Amino acid sequence: MFEARPRPALPQIVSLKTYPVRIPFVDGGSGTGGTPGRWHELDMVLIRVEDEDGNIGWGEAFAYFCLEAVRAAVDRMIAPFVVGQSIHDIPTWNLEVQRKLHLFGRYGITLFALSGVDIALWDLAGRRAGMPLWKLLGARSAVDRTAYASLVRYGNAELVATQCRKALDLGYRHIKLHEIAPDIIRRARDVIGPTVSLMVDANCAWSFDETVALRKTFKDCDVLWVEEPIFPPDDYAGLARIEDQGIATGAGENACTAFDFRRLINTVTYPQPSMTKVGGISEFVDVLKSCLEAGKVAMPHTPYFGPGYFATLAVLPLTSPGTLVEYLFVEPESWLTATPQPVGGVLGASDGFGIGFEPDQEVIKQYSVLT
Known part of the structure:
Protein backbone atom coordinates (compact mmCIF):
# COMPACT_ATOMS: atom_id res chain seq x y z
CA MET A 1 0.00 0.00 0.00
CA PRO A 132 -1.12 33.82 -15.93
CA LEU A 133 -4.16 33.25 -13.75
CA TRP A 134 -6.21 31.86 -16.64
CA LYS A 135 -3.57 29.19 -17.24
CA LEU A 136 -3.40 28.37 -13.53
CA LEU A 137 -7.18 27.87 -13.65
CA GLY A 138 -6.91 25.43 -16.55
CA ALA A 139 -7.65 27.54 -19.63
CA ARG A 140 -5.60 26.76 -22.72
CA SER A 141 -5.00 30.22 -24.13
CA ALA A 142 -5.75 33.91 -23.76
CA VAL A 143 -8.85 35.21 -25.53
CA ASP A 144 -10.47 38.47 -26.59
CA ARG A 145 -14.01 39.42 -25.63
CA THR A 146 -16.29 42.23 -26.76
CA ALA A 147 -16.43 45.23 -24.44
CA TYR A 148 -19.32 47.64 -24.02
CA ALA A 149 -19.22 51.30 -23.10
CA SER A 150 -20.97 51.73 -19.76
CA LEU A 151 -22.14 55.34 -19.58
CA VAL A 152 -22.87 56.97 -16.22
CA ARG A 153 -26.28 58.54 -15.59
CA TYR A 154 -26.60 61.97 -17.18
CA GLY A 155 -30.32 62.62 -17.02
CA ASN A 156 -29.91 64.75 -20.13
CA ALA A 157 -30.67 63.53 -23.64
CA GLU A 158 -28.06 65.64 -25.40
CA LEU A 159 -25.28 64.68 -22.99
CA VAL A 160 -26.20 61.05 -23.57
CA ALA A 161 -26.19 61.65 -27.34
CA THR A 162 -22.71 63.20 -27.11
CA GLN A 163 -21.31 60.27 -25.13
CA CYS A 164 -22.92 57.74 -27.46
CA ARG A 165 -21.27 59.39 -30.46
CA LYS A 166 -17.94 59.36 -28.64
CA ALA A 167 -18.30 55.63 -27.95
CA LEU A 168 -19.15 54.94 -31.57
CA ASP A 169 -16.09 56.88 -32.70
CA LEU A 170 -13.95 54.65 -30.47
CA GLY A 171 -15.31 51.53 -32.13
CA TYR A 172 -17.83 50.33 -29.57
CA ARG A 173 -20.74 48.32 -30.94
CA HIS A 174 -22.42 47.86 -27.57
CA ILE A 175 -23.49 50.71 -25.26
CA LYS A 176 -25.17 50.65 -21.86
CA LEU A 177 -27.15 53.55 -20.42
CA HIS A 178 -27.90 54.29 -16.77
CA GLU A 179 -31.00 56.26 -17.69
CA ILE A 180 -34.60 55.88 -16.57
CA ALA A 181 -36.43 58.44 -18.76
CA PRO A 182 -38.00 56.91 -21.90
CA ASP A 183 -37.23 59.94 -24.07
CA ILE A 184 -33.51 59.68 -23.24
CA ILE A 185 -33.45 55.95 -24.02
CA ARG A 186 -35.13 56.65 -27.36
CA ARG A 187 -32.71 59.48 -28.10
CA ALA A 188 -29.77 57.15 -27.55
CA ARG A 189 -31.19 54.60 -29.98
CA ASP A 190 -31.73 57.31 -32.58
CA VAL A 191 -28.08 58.37 -32.28
CA ILE A 192 -26.44 54.94 -32.34
CA GLY A 193 -28.62 53.53 -35.11
CA PRO A 194 -30.18 50.09 -35.45
CA THR A 195 -27.03 47.91 -35.59
CA VAL A 196 -25.44 48.80 -32.24
CA SER A 197 -26.59 46.92 -29.15
CA LEU A 198 -28.23 49.01 -26.43
CA MET A 199 -28.64 48.06 -22.77
CA VAL A 200 -30.37 49.97 -19.96
CA ASP A 201 -29.38 49.84 -16.28
CA ALA A 202 -32.06 51.31 -13.99
CA ASN A 203 -30.21 50.70 -10.71
CA CYS A 204 -33.48 49.46 -9.14
CA ALA A 205 -35.36 52.69 -9.98
CA TRP A 206 -38.70 51.19 -11.05
CA SER A 207 -41.50 49.10 -9.61
CA PHE A 208 -42.73 45.99 -11.37
CA ASP A 209 -45.65 47.91 -12.91
CA GLU A 210 -43.42 50.77 -14.04
CA THR A 211 -41.02 48.33 -15.68
CA VAL A 212 -43.79 46.57 -17.56
CA ALA A 213 -45.26 49.93 -18.60
CA LEU A 214 -41.94 50.66 -20.36
CA ARG A 215 -42.08 47.44 -22.37
CA LYS A 216 -42.94 49.29 -25.61
CA THR A 217 -39.95 51.60 -25.15
CA PHE A 218 -37.66 48.62 -24.63
CA LYS A 219 -39.08 46.86 -27.68
CA ASP A 220 -39.03 49.92 -29.93
CA CYS A 221 -35.41 50.61 -28.90
CA ASP A 222 -34.41 46.96 -29.26
CA VAL A 223 -32.92 46.90 -25.75
CA LEU A 224 -30.73 43.82 -25.28
CA TRP A 225 -31.29 43.72 -21.53
CA VAL A 226 -32.81 45.80 -18.76
CA GLU A 227 -30.51 45.70 -15.75
CA GLU A 228 -31.71 45.70 -12.15
CA PRO A 229 -35.09 47.25 -12.99
CA ILE A 230 -36.70 46.81 -9.56
CA PHE A 231 -35.93 47.14 -5.86
CA PRO A 232 -34.69 45.21 -4.04
CA PRO A 233 -32.10 43.79 -6.44
CA ASP A 234 -32.55 40.35 -4.87
CA ASP A 235 -36.28 40.22 -5.61
CA TYR A 236 -35.66 37.25 -7.86
CA ALA A 237 -39.34 36.38 -8.03
CA GLY A 238 -40.04 39.90 -9.30
CA LEU A 239 -37.32 39.57 -11.93
CA ALA A 240 -38.85 36.27 -13.04
CA ARG A 241 -42.23 37.97 -13.47
CA ILE A 242 -40.61 40.68 -15.60
CA GLU A 243 -38.92 38.02 -17.74
CA ASP A 244 -42.36 36.42 -18.17
CA GLN A 245 -43.50 39.74 -19.68
CA GLY A 246 -40.96 39.33 -22.48
CA ILE A 247 -38.36 41.72 -21.02
CA ALA A 248 -34.84 40.25 -20.88
CA THR A 249 -33.17 41.23 -17.62
CA GLY A 250 -29.64 41.35 -16.28
CA ALA A 251 -28.76 41.27 -12.59
CA GLY A 252 -26.11 40.13 -10.17
CA GLU A 253 -23.76 43.00 -9.40
CA ASN A 254 -25.21 43.06 -5.87
CA ALA A 255 -25.38 39.30 -5.46
CA CYS A 256 -22.69 37.85 -3.23
CA THR A 257 -21.26 34.33 -3.36
CA ALA A 258 -21.85 31.58 -5.87
CA PHE A 259 -24.59 30.24 -3.59
CA ASP A 260 -26.65 33.38 -4.14
CA PHE A 261 -26.00 33.24 -7.88
CA ARG A 262 -27.35 29.72 -8.11
CA ARG A 263 -30.70 31.19 -7.04
CA LEU A 264 -30.38 34.02 -9.55
CA ILE A 265 -29.04 32.31 -12.66
CA ASN A 266 -32.26 30.57 -13.64
CA THR A 267 -34.23 33.79 -13.11
CA VAL A 268 -32.53 36.26 -15.44
CA THR A 269 -31.33 36.05 -19.01
CA TYR A 270 -27.97 37.64 -18.24
CA PRO A 271 -26.23 36.91 -14.89
CA GLN A 272 -23.75 39.68 -13.98
CA PRO A 273 -21.15 38.76 -11.35
CA SER A 274 -18.91 41.50 -9.97
CA MET A 275 -15.35 40.40 -9.17
CA THR A 276 -14.90 42.80 -6.24
CA LYS A 277 -18.29 42.06 -4.68
CA VAL A 278 -19.14 38.41 -5.30
CA GLY A 279 -16.32 36.96 -3.19
CA GLY A 280 -13.31 37.35 -5.47
CA ILE A 281 -11.89 34.99 -8.04
CA SER A 282 -12.88 31.82 -6.14
CA GLU A 283 -16.57 32.68 -6.16
CA PHE A 284 -16.47 34.32 -9.61
CA VAL A 285 -15.12 31.14 -11.22
CA ASP A 286 -17.79 29.10 -9.42
CA VAL A 287 -20.44 31.46 -10.84
CA LEU A 288 -19.03 30.97 -14.35
CA LYS A 289 -19.37 27.19 -13.92
CA SER A 290 -22.98 27.58 -12.80
CA CYS A 291 -23.71 29.80 -15.80
CA LEU A 292 -22.25 27.21 -18.15
CA GLU A 293 -24.33 24.46 -16.57
CA ALA A 294 -27.47 26.59 -16.89
CA GLY A 295 -26.74 27.56 -20.50
CA LYS A 296 -26.39 31.24 -19.56
CA VAL A 297 -23.78 33.75 -20.71
CA ALA A 298 -22.17 35.69 -17.86
CA MET A 299 -21.82 39.45 -18.38
CA PRO A 300 -19.21 40.67 -15.86
CA HIS A 301 -19.96 43.83 -13.90
CA THR A 302 -16.65 45.71 -14.03
CA PRO A 303 -16.88 49.45 -13.31
CA TYR A 304 -13.39 49.72 -11.79
CA PHE A 305 -9.80 49.93 -12.98
CA GLY A 306 -7.66 48.31 -10.29
CA PRO A 307 -6.82 44.64 -9.60
CA GLY A 308 -10.54 43.79 -9.77
CA TYR A 309 -10.57 44.86 -13.41
CA PHE A 310 -7.33 42.98 -14.13
CA ALA A 311 -8.69 39.86 -12.42
CA THR A 312 -11.84 40.01 -14.54
CA LEU A 313 -9.76 40.17 -17.71
CA ALA A 314 -7.60 37.33 -16.40
CA VAL A 315 -10.57 34.94 -16.21
CA LEU A 316 -12.02 35.83 -19.61
CA PRO A 317 -10.65 32.56 -21.10
CA LEU A 318 -13.11 30.78 -18.79
CA THR A 319 -16.11 32.73 -20.13
CA SER A 320 -18.40 32.06 -23.08
CA PRO A 321 -17.54 33.57 -26.47
CA GLY A 322 -20.69 35.71 -26.23
CA THR A 323 -19.61 37.35 -22.97
CA LEU A 324 -19.67 41.16 -23.01
CA VAL A 325 -17.30 42.98 -20.65
CA GLU A 326 -18.34 46.23 -19.00
CA TYR A 327 -15.97 49.19 -19.41
CA LEU A 328 -16.77 52.26 -17.32
CA PHE A 329 -16.89 55.11 -19.85
CA VAL A 330 -15.07 57.77 -17.84
CA GLU A 331 -11.61 59.36 -17.88
CA PRO A 332 -9.58 58.89 -14.67
CA GLU A 333 -7.16 61.62 -13.73
CA SER A 334 -4.48 58.96 -13.41
CA TRP A 335 -4.05 55.23 -13.88
CA LEU A 336 -2.65 52.89 -11.25
CA THR A 337 -0.65 51.13 -13.92
CA ALA A 338 -0.60 50.57 -17.67
CA THR A 339 -4.27 49.62 -17.86
CA PRO A 340 -5.69 47.64 -20.81
CA GLN A 341 -8.41 49.66 -22.52
CA PRO A 342 -10.76 48.50 -25.26
CA VAL A 343 -9.42 48.77 -28.79
CA GLY A 344 -12.21 48.79 -31.32
CA GLY A 345 -14.55 47.67 -28.56
CA VAL A 346 -12.48 44.60 -27.65
CA LEU A 347 -10.63 43.57 -24.47
CA GLY A 348 -8.43 40.56 -23.82
CA ALA A 349 -6.65 38.53 -21.18
CA SER A 350 -2.93 39.17 -20.82
CA ASP A 351 0.01 36.81 -20.53
CA GLY A 352 1.28 38.50 -17.37
CA PHE A 353 1.84 36.34 -14.32
CA GLY A 354 -1.06 36.19 -11.89
CA ILE A 355 -3.62 38.85 -12.83
CA GLY A 356 -0.96 40.95 -14.55
CA PHE A 357 -1.24 43.95 -12.24
CA GLU A 358 1.94 45.91 -11.41
CA PRO A 359 1.03 49.21 -9.71
CA ASP A 360 2.87 52.48 -9.97
CA GLN A 361 3.87 53.19 -6.38
CA GLU A 362 4.05 56.92 -7.03
CA VAL A 363 0.43 56.96 -8.17
CA ILE A 364 -0.61 55.07 -5.04
CA LYS A 365 1.28 57.59 -2.93
CA GLN A 366 -0.16 60.60 -4.77
CA TYR A 367 -3.79 59.47 -4.44
CA SER A 368 -3.56 57.83 -1.04
CA VAL A 369 -6.38 58.53 1.41
CA LEU A 370 -5.29 58.59 5.03
CA THR A 371 -7.93 56.93 7.23
Whole structure:
Protein backbone atom coordinates (compact mmCIF):
# COMPACT_ATOMS: atom_id res chain seq x y z
CA MET A 1 0.00 0.00 0.00
CA PHE A 2 1.32 3.38 -0.96
CA GLU A 3 1.29 6.16 1.59
CA ALA A 4 -0.03 9.56 0.52
CA ARG A 5 2.78 12.01 0.18
CA PRO A 6 2.43 15.19 2.22
CA ARG A 7 1.71 18.29 0.20
CA PRO A 8 4.84 20.45 -0.20
CA ALA A 9 4.75 23.34 2.22
CA LEU A 10 4.00 26.75 0.76
CA PRO A 11 5.75 29.81 2.14
CA GLN A 12 3.79 31.54 4.85
CA ILE A 13 2.19 34.88 4.17
CA VAL A 14 4.00 37.38 6.35
CA SER A 15 2.09 40.58 5.63
CA LEU A 16 -1.18 42.00 4.38
CA LYS A 17 -1.27 45.73 3.77
CA THR A 18 -4.14 47.94 2.63
CA TYR A 19 -3.82 51.07 0.52
CA PRO A 20 -6.92 53.28 0.34
CA VAL A 21 -6.82 55.23 -2.92
CA ARG A 22 -9.10 57.87 -4.40
CA ILE A 23 -8.65 58.94 -8.03
CA PRO A 24 -10.83 61.72 -9.53
CA PHE A 25 -12.44 61.12 -12.90
CA VAL A 26 -14.31 63.08 -15.55
CA ASP A 27 -17.49 61.75 -17.14
CA GLY A 28 -18.82 64.80 -18.95
CA GLY A 29 -21.77 65.21 -16.60
CA SER A 30 -22.75 66.41 -13.15
CA GLY A 31 -21.89 63.13 -11.40
CA THR A 32 -25.25 62.98 -9.66
CA GLY A 33 -27.76 60.16 -9.74
CA GLY A 34 -28.06 57.15 -7.49
CA THR A 35 -25.10 57.79 -5.17
CA PRO A 36 -25.09 59.49 -1.74
CA GLY A 37 -23.28 62.51 -3.20
CA ARG A 38 -21.60 63.63 -6.36
CA TRP A 39 -19.75 60.69 -7.88
CA HIS A 40 -16.55 61.99 -9.44
CA GLU A 41 -13.89 59.88 -7.70
CA LEU A 42 -12.89 56.23 -7.95
CA ASP A 43 -12.51 54.88 -4.41
CA MET A 44 -10.68 51.60 -3.99
CA VAL A 45 -8.94 49.61 -1.28
CA LEU A 46 -5.85 48.01 -2.73
CA ILE A 47 -4.57 44.93 -0.92
CA ARG A 48 -0.99 43.68 -1.00
CA VAL A 49 -0.01 40.29 0.38
CA GLU A 50 3.57 39.08 0.63
CA ASP A 51 5.00 35.70 1.55
CA GLU A 52 8.25 34.89 3.32
CA ASP A 53 9.99 34.31 -0.02
CA GLY A 54 9.16 37.83 -1.18
CA ASN A 55 6.37 36.88 -3.59
CA ILE A 56 3.62 39.49 -3.82
CA GLY A 57 -0.06 39.46 -4.76
CA TRP A 58 -2.43 42.39 -5.33
CA GLY A 59 -6.17 42.60 -4.82
CA GLU A 60 -8.94 45.19 -4.79
CA ALA A 61 -12.01 45.53 -2.60
CA PHE A 62 -15.03 47.47 -3.86
CA ALA A 63 -15.16 50.73 -1.90
CA TYR A 64 -17.29 53.39 -3.62
CA PHE A 65 -18.51 55.74 -0.84
CA CYS A 66 -17.48 53.20 1.82
CA LEU A 67 -13.70 53.21 1.57
CA GLU A 68 -12.99 53.64 5.28
CA ALA A 69 -15.33 50.86 6.35
CA VAL A 70 -14.05 48.45 3.70
CA ARG A 71 -10.44 49.06 4.69
CA ALA A 72 -11.30 48.42 8.34
CA ALA A 73 -13.09 45.20 7.37
CA VAL A 74 -10.02 43.94 5.49
CA ASP A 75 -7.64 44.85 8.30
CA ARG A 76 -9.76 43.65 11.22
CA MET A 77 -11.91 40.85 9.79
CA ILE A 78 -9.94 39.19 6.97
CA ALA A 79 -6.23 39.80 7.65
CA PRO A 80 -6.18 37.61 10.80
CA PHE A 81 -7.10 34.63 8.61
CA VAL A 82 -4.21 35.34 6.22
CA VAL A 83 -1.05 36.53 7.97
CA GLY A 84 1.04 33.63 9.25
CA GLN A 85 -0.85 31.12 7.10
CA SER A 86 0.21 28.87 4.23
CA ILE A 87 -2.91 28.82 2.08
CA HIS A 88 -2.90 25.88 -0.34
CA ASP A 89 -6.56 25.78 -1.39
CA ILE A 90 -7.90 29.30 -1.87
CA PRO A 91 -11.58 28.38 -2.55
CA THR A 92 -11.64 26.24 0.61
CA TRP A 93 -10.01 29.06 2.60
CA ASN A 94 -12.60 31.47 1.17
CA LEU A 95 -15.51 29.29 2.27
CA GLU A 96 -14.04 28.79 5.73
CA VAL A 97 -13.73 32.55 6.18
CA GLN A 98 -17.33 33.00 5.01
CA ARG A 99 -18.46 30.56 7.68
CA LYS A 100 -16.48 32.30 10.40
CA LEU A 101 -17.76 35.74 9.40
CA HIS A 102 -21.39 34.94 8.63
CA LEU A 103 -22.53 36.77 11.78
CA PHE A 104 -21.41 40.01 10.13
CA GLY A 105 -23.48 39.45 7.00
CA ARG A 106 -22.97 37.71 3.69
CA TYR A 107 -23.44 40.78 1.54
CA GLY A 108 -21.92 44.22 1.27
CA ILE A 109 -18.76 45.29 3.06
CA THR A 110 -17.91 41.86 4.50
CA LEU A 111 -17.89 40.34 1.01
CA PHE A 112 -16.20 43.39 -0.52
CA ALA A 113 -13.31 42.83 1.88
CA LEU A 114 -13.17 39.08 1.30
CA SER A 115 -13.27 39.62 -2.47
CA GLY A 116 -10.22 41.85 -2.40
CA VAL A 117 -8.14 39.46 -0.34
CA ASP A 118 -9.19 36.46 -2.42
CA ILE A 119 -8.02 38.28 -5.56
CA ALA A 120 -4.67 39.03 -3.92
CA LEU A 121 -4.22 35.38 -2.93
CA TRP A 122 -4.90 34.15 -6.47
CA ASP A 123 -2.53 36.77 -7.88
CA LEU A 124 0.10 35.53 -5.46
CA ALA A 125 -0.55 31.92 -6.53
CA GLY A 126 -0.14 32.80 -10.19
CA ARG A 127 3.09 34.65 -9.58
CA ARG A 128 4.45 31.79 -7.50
CA ALA A 129 3.63 29.39 -10.35
CA GLY A 130 5.07 31.73 -12.96
CA MET A 131 1.95 31.71 -15.11
CA PRO A 132 -1.12 33.82 -15.93
CA LEU A 133 -4.16 33.25 -13.75
CA TRP A 134 -6.21 31.86 -16.64
CA LYS A 135 -3.57 29.19 -17.24
CA LEU A 136 -3.40 28.37 -13.53
CA LEU A 137 -7.18 27.87 -13.65
CA GLY A 138 -6.91 25.43 -16.55
CA ALA A 139 -7.65 27.54 -19.63
CA ARG A 140 -5.60 26.76 -22.72
CA SER A 141 -5.00 30.22 -24.13
CA ALA A 142 -5.75 33.91 -23.76
CA VAL A 143 -8.85 35.21 -25.53
CA ASP A 144 -10.47 38.47 -26.59
CA ARG A 145 -14.01 39.42 -25.63
CA THR A 146 -16.29 42.23 -26.76
CA ALA A 147 -16.43 45.23 -24.44
CA TYR A 148 -19.32 47.64 -24.02
CA ALA A 149 -19.22 51.30 -23.10
CA SER A 150 -20.97 51.73 -19.76
CA LEU A 151 -22.14 55.34 -19.58
CA VAL A 152 -22.87 56.97 -16.22
CA ARG A 153 -26.28 58.54 -15.59
CA TYR A 154 -26.60 61.97 -17.18
CA GLY A 155 -30.32 62.62 -17.02
CA ASN A 156 -29.91 64.75 -20.13
CA ALA A 157 -30.67 63.53 -23.64
CA GLU A 158 -28.06 65.64 -25.40
CA LEU A 159 -25.28 64.68 -22.99
CA VAL A 160 -26.20 61.05 -23.57
CA ALA A 161 -26.19 61.65 -27.34
CA THR A 162 -22.71 63.20 -27.11
CA GLN A 163 -21.31 60.27 -25.13
CA CYS A 164 -22.92 57.74 -27.46
CA ARG A 165 -21.27 59.39 -30.46
CA LYS A 166 -17.94 59.36 -28.64
CA ALA A 167 -18.30 55.63 -27.95
CA LEU A 168 -19.15 54.94 -31.57
CA ASP A 169 -16.09 56.88 -32.70
CA LEU A 170 -13.95 54.65 -30.47
CA GLY A 171 -15.31 51.53 -32.13
CA TYR A 172 -17.83 50.33 -29.57
CA ARG A 173 -20.74 48.32 -30.94
CA HIS A 174 -22.42 47.86 -27.57
CA ILE A 175 -23.49 50.71 -25.26
CA LYS A 176 -25.17 50.65 -21.86
CA LEU A 177 -27.15 53.55 -20.42
CA HIS A 178 -27.90 54.29 -16.77
CA GLU A 179 -31.00 56.26 -17.69
CA ILE A 180 -34.60 55.88 -16.57
CA ALA A 181 -36.43 58.44 -18.76
CA PRO A 182 -38.00 56.91 -21.90
CA ASP A 183 -37.23 59.94 -24.07
CA ILE A 184 -33.51 59.68 -23.24
CA ILE A 185 -33.45 55.95 -24.02
CA ARG A 186 -35.13 56.65 -27.36
CA ARG A 187 -32.71 59.48 -28.10
CA ALA A 188 -29.77 57.15 -27.55
CA ARG A 189 -31.19 54.60 -29.98
CA ASP A 190 -31.73 57.31 -32.58
CA VAL A 191 -28.08 58.37 -32.28
CA ILE A 192 -26.44 54.94 -32.34
CA GLY A 193 -28.62 53.53 -35.11
CA PRO A 194 -30.18 50.09 -35.45
CA THR A 195 -27.03 47.91 -35.59
CA VAL A 196 -25.44 48.80 -32.24
CA SER A 197 -26.59 46.92 -29.15
CA LEU A 198 -28.23 49.01 -26.43
CA MET A 199 -28.64 48.06 -22.77
CA VAL A 200 -30.37 49.97 -19.96
CA ASP A 201 -29.38 49.84 -16.28
CA ALA A 202 -32.06 51.31 -13.99
CA ASN A 203 -30.21 50.70 -10.71
CA CYS A 204 -33.48 49.46 -9.14
CA ALA A 205 -35.36 52.69 -9.98
CA TRP A 206 -38.70 51.19 -11.05
CA SER A 207 -41.50 49.10 -9.61
CA PHE A 208 -42.73 45.99 -11.37
CA ASP A 209 -45.65 47.91 -12.91
CA GLU A 210 -43.42 50.77 -14.04
CA THR A 211 -41.02 48.33 -15.68
CA VAL A 212 -43.79 46.57 -17.56
CA ALA A 213 -45.26 49.93 -18.60
CA LEU A 214 -41.94 50.66 -20.36
CA ARG A 215 -42.08 47.44 -22.37
CA LYS A 216 -42.94 49.29 -25.61
CA THR A 217 -39.95 51.60 -25.15
CA PHE A 218 -37.66 48.62 -24.63
CA LYS A 219 -39.08 46.86 -27.68
CA ASP A 220 -39.03 49.92 -29.93
CA CYS A 221 -35.41 50.61 -28.90
CA ASP A 222 -34.41 46.96 -29.26
CA VAL A 223 -32.92 46.90 -25.75
CA LEU A 224 -30.73 43.82 -25.28
CA TRP A 225 -31.29 43.72 -21.53
CA VAL A 226 -32.81 45.80 -18.76
CA GLU A 227 -30.51 45.70 -15.75
CA GLU A 228 -31.71 45.70 -12.15
CA PRO A 229 -35.09 47.25 -12.99
CA ILE A 230 -36.70 46.81 -9.56
CA PHE A 231 -35.93 47.14 -5.86
CA PRO A 232 -34.69 45.21 -4.04
CA PRO A 233 -32.10 43.79 -6.44
CA ASP A 234 -32.55 40.35 -4.87
CA ASP A 235 -36.28 40.22 -5.61
CA TYR A 236 -35.66 37.25 -7.86
CA ALA A 237 -39.34 36.38 -8.03
CA GLY A 238 -40.04 39.90 -9.30
CA LEU A 239 -37.32 39.57 -11.93
CA ALA A 240 -38.85 36.27 -13.04
CA ARG A 241 -42.23 37.97 -13.47
CA ILE A 242 -40.61 40.68 -15.60
CA GLU A 243 -38.92 38.02 -17.74
CA ASP A 244 -42.36 36.42 -18.17
CA GLN A 245 -43.50 39.74 -19.68
CA GLY A 246 -40.96 39.33 -22.48
CA ILE A 247 -38.36 41.72 -21.02
CA ALA A 248 -34.84 40.25 -20.88
CA THR A 249 -33.17 41.23 -17.62
CA GLY A 250 -29.64 41.35 -16.28
CA ALA A 251 -28.76 41.27 -12.59
CA GLY A 252 -26.11 40.13 -10.17
CA GLU A 253 -23.76 43.00 -9.40
CA ASN A 254 -25.21 43.06 -5.87
CA ALA A 255 -25.38 39.30 -5.46
CA CYS A 256 -22.69 37.85 -3.23
CA THR A 257 -21.26 34.33 -3.36
CA ALA A 258 -21.85 31.58 -5.87
CA PHE A 259 -24.59 30.24 -3.59
CA ASP A 260 -26.65 33.38 -4.14
CA PHE A 261 -26.00 33.24 -7.88
CA ARG A 262 -27.35 29.72 -8.11
CA ARG A 263 -30.70 31.19 -7.04
CA LEU A 264 -30.38 34.02 -9.55
CA ILE A 265 -29.04 32.31 -12.66
CA ASN A 266 -32.26 30.57 -13.64
CA THR A 267 -34.23 33.79 -13.11
CA VAL A 268 -32.53 36.26 -15.44
CA THR A 269 -31.33 36.05 -19.01
CA TYR A 270 -27.97 37.64 -18.24
CA PRO A 271 -26.23 36.91 -14.89
CA GLN A 272 -23.75 39.68 -13.98
CA PRO A 273 -21.15 38.76 -11.35
CA SER A 274 -18.91 41.50 -9.97
CA MET A 275 -15.35 40.40 -9.17
CA THR A 276 -14.90 42.80 -6.24
CA LYS A 277 -18.29 42.06 -4.68
CA VAL A 278 -19.14 38.41 -5.30
CA GLY A 279 -16.32 36.96 -3.19
CA GLY A 280 -13.31 37.35 -5.47
CA ILE A 281 -11.89 34.99 -8.04
CA SER A 282 -12.88 31.82 -6.14
CA GLU A 283 -16.57 32.68 -6.16
CA PHE A 284 -16.47 34.32 -9.61
CA VAL A 285 -15.12 31.14 -11.22
CA ASP A 286 -17.79 29.10 -9.42
CA VAL A 287 -20.44 31.46 -10.84
CA LEU A 288 -19.03 30.97 -14.35
CA LYS A 289 -19.37 27.19 -13.92
CA SER A 290 -22.98 27.58 -12.80
CA CYS A 291 -23.71 29.80 -15.80
CA LEU A 292 -22.25 27.21 -18.15
CA GLU A 293 -24.33 24.46 -16.57
CA ALA A 294 -27.47 26.59 -16.89
CA GLY A 295 -26.74 27.56 -20.50
CA LYS A 296 -26.39 31.24 -19.56
CA VAL A 297 -23.78 33.75 -20.71
CA ALA A 298 -22.17 35.69 -17.86
CA MET A 299 -21.82 39.45 -18.38
CA PRO A 300 -19.21 40.67 -15.86
CA HIS A 301 -19.96 43.83 -13.90
CA THR A 302 -16.65 45.71 -14.03
CA PRO A 303 -16.88 49.45 -13.31
CA TYR A 304 -13.39 49.72 -11.79
CA PHE A 305 -9.80 49.93 -12.98
CA GLY A 306 -7.66 48.31 -10.29
CA PRO A 307 -6.82 44.64 -9.60
CA GLY A 308 -10.54 43.79 -9.77
CA TYR A 309 -10.57 44.86 -13.41
CA PHE A 310 -7.33 42.98 -14.13
CA ALA A 311 -8.69 39.86 -12.42
CA THR A 312 -11.84 40.01 -14.54
CA LEU A 313 -9.76 40.17 -17.71
CA ALA A 314 -7.60 37.33 -16.40
CA VAL A 315 -10.57 34.94 -16.21
CA LEU A 316 -12.02 35.83 -19.61
CA PRO A 317 -10.65 32.56 -21.10
CA LEU A 318 -13.11 30.78 -18.79
CA THR A 319 -16.11 32.73 -20.13
CA SER A 320 -18.40 32.06 -23.08
CA PRO A 321 -17.54 33.57 -26.47
CA GLY A 322 -20.69 35.71 -26.23
CA THR A 323 -19.61 37.35 -22.97
CA LEU A 324 -19.67 41.16 -23.01
CA VAL A 325 -17.30 42.98 -20.65
CA GLU A 326 -18.34 46.23 -19.00
CA TYR A 327 -15.97 49.19 -19.41
CA LEU A 328 -16.77 52.26 -17.32
CA PHE A 329 -16.89 55.11 -19.85
CA VAL A 330 -15.07 57.77 -17.84
CA GLU A 331 -11.61 59.36 -17.88
CA PRO A 332 -9.58 58.89 -14.67
CA GLU A 333 -7.16 61.62 -13.73
CA SER A 334 -4.48 58.96 -13.41
CA TRP A 335 -4.05 55.23 -13.88
CA LEU A 336 -2.65 52.89 -11.25
CA THR A 337 -0.65 51.13 -13.92
CA ALA A 338 -0.60 50.57 -17.67
CA THR A 339 -4.27 49.62 -17.86
CA PRO A 340 -5.69 47.64 -20.81
CA GLN A 341 -8.41 49.66 -22.52
CA PRO A 342 -10.76 48.50 -25.26
CA VAL A 343 -9.42 48.77 -28.79
CA GLY A 344 -12.21 48.79 -31.32
CA GLY A 345 -14.55 47.67 -28.56
CA VAL A 346 -12.48 44.60 -27.65
CA LEU A 347 -10.63 43.57 -24.47
CA GLY A 348 -8.43 40.56 -23.82
CA ALA A 349 -6.65 38.53 -21.18
CA SER A 350 -2.93 39.17 -20.82
CA ASP A 351 0.01 36.81 -20.53
CA GLY A 352 1.28 38.50 -17.37
CA PHE A 353 1.84 36.34 -14.32
CA GLY A 354 -1.06 36.19 -11.89
CA ILE A 355 -3.62 38.85 -12.83
CA GLY A 356 -0.96 40.95 -14.55
CA PHE A 357 -1.24 43.95 -12.24
CA GLU A 358 1.94 45.91 -11.41
CA PRO A 359 1.03 49.21 -9.71
CA ASP A 360 2.87 52.48 -9.97
CA GLN A 361 3.87 53.19 -6.38
CA GLU A 362 4.05 56.92 -7.03
CA VAL A 363 0.43 56.96 -8.17
CA ILE A 364 -0.61 55.07 -5.04
CA LYS A 365 1.28 57.59 -2.93
CA GLN A 366 -0.16 60.60 -4.77
CA TYR A 367 -3.79 59.47 -4.44
CA SER A 368 -3.56 57.83 -1.04
CA VAL A 369 -6.38 58.53 1.41
CA LEU A 370 -5.29 58.59 5.03
CA THR A 371 -7.93 56.93 7.23
